[in-house]
Amino acid sequence: xxDGAAFRRPSTCNQSQNMSATCPxxxxxxxLLIVQAGLAFSQTPPKEPKGxxxxxxxxxxxxxxxxxxxxxxxxxxxxxxxxxxxxxxxxNQITLTLAAPAxxxxxxxxxxxxxxxxxxxxxxxxxxxxxxxWRAALLNAIENNYPVTEDWAAAYRRNTxxxxxxxxxxxxxxxxxxVFALVTNEFNNMKKLNxxxxxxHKDLAYISPDSLDNDALNxxxxxxxxxxxxxxxxxxxxxxxxxx
Numbered sequence: 003x004x005d006g007a008a009f010r011r012p013s014t015c016n017q018s019q020n021m022s023a024t025c026p027x028x029x030x031x032x033x034l035l036i037v038q039a040g041l042a043f044s045q046t047p048p049k050e051p052k053g054x055x056x057x058x059x060x061x062x063x064x065x066x067x068x069x070x071x072x073x074x075x076x077x078x079x080x081x082x083x084x085x086x087x088x089x090x091x092x093x094n095q096i097t098l099t100l101a102a103p104a105x106x107x108x109x110x111x112x113x114x115x116x117x118x119x120x121x122x123x124x125x126x127x128x129x130x131x132x133x134x135x136w137r138a139a140l141l142n143a144i145e146n147n148y149p150v151t152e153d154w155a156a157a158y159r160r161n162t163x164x165x166x167x168x169x170x171x172x173x174x175x176x177x178x179x180x181v182f183a184l185v186t187n188e189f190n191n192m193k194k195l196n197x198x199x200x201x202x203h204k205d206l207a208y209i210s211p212d213s214l215d216n217d218a219l220n221x222x223x224x225x226x227x228x229x230x231x232x233x234x235x236x237x238x239x240x241x242x243x244x245x246x
Contacts, residue, residue, distance in 0.1 A: 061085055115177065116239045122178040125169035126185055126234045132162045133192050134227055137220075140196055145211045150203045155196050162189055177239035181230075184245040188226050195219050 055064040056076050065080035082088060082098055090097045118126070136158040143150050166189050173182045198219070202209055214220040226245040233240060 056081075056084070058084060117175075117177060118181060118234070118237045118239060119172070119174050119178055122169060122172040122174065122182070123234055123237055125165070125172040126181060127231070129162065129165040129169050129185055130188070130227060130231055130234060132158075132165055133188055133223075134231075136162055136192055136196070137223060137227070140199065141214055144199065144209055144213055147209075147211065150196075150199045150209070152200055152204075155200055159193060159196065162192070180239050180241075181233065184226075184230060184242050187245050188223065188230060191219060191223050191226070195223055 054067040054069065054074075056067050057064045061084055063084050065076050065084045068075045068077075078096060078098060085098075085100045087098050087100045090099070139158060140150065140155075142148070143154070166186065169185060170182055173179045195217070199209060199213075222244060226242065229242045229244060233242065
């Protein structure tokens with residue numbers, strides 16, 4: 003009996019040792035699998051939002067934007083294609099040469115298309131000043147019952163027409179020419195207003211001192227002059243309905 007018990011005990015002890023050796027090995031394999039899965043998950047880059055694109059004003063087309071770790075990236079090849087540019091590669095440098103925007107593309111600065119040239123701006127301000135003086139002289143003559151004769155009006159008409167011609171010659175942009183058309187309308191309306199009272203004086207018609215207060219054409223000349231003076235001072239072209 004003792005010999006049999008002594009024989010079986012070592013067998014039980016070896017079995018226990020084998021199991022204790024096997025269990026840590028299985029635990030180690032499971033731990034490594036979990037760690038590897040965690041590393042694989044953490045190293046997976048975030049997916050960029052679908053439909054994110056780069057658009058450059060003045061150029062047609064678009065380039066795909068890639069977002070990684072909160073930062074946006076665009077492939078230089080896509081950027082070169084978008085701008086119709088060219089790439090040159092050197093050992094430590096990549097050069098991107100941009101092409102000019104295609105004809106008909108929207109300008110980078112829309113305000114540049116409405117800006118007045120400096121030469122025309124100065125000429126328009128001078129012309130508007132002469133028209134304002136002409137109207138003030140006419141107003142003074144009527145209020146004080148001075149004769150509004152053709153000879154008297156001729157000097158104002160001649161000076162303003164001369165400056166108007168100079169303003170037209172200075173108009174070098176589309177924006178200049180648009181404003182010049184409005185200034186020309188103002189000159190023509192002022193001339194029409196002046197000729198109206200010259201004709202009344204010539205016909206010996208009575209001219210009330212407050213005639214201009216109720217004269218619609220006079221109010222149009224006054225309002226147009228104010229709007230154009232503000233426009234010319236700002237240096238930007240825009241339509242002024244009252245001047246039509």
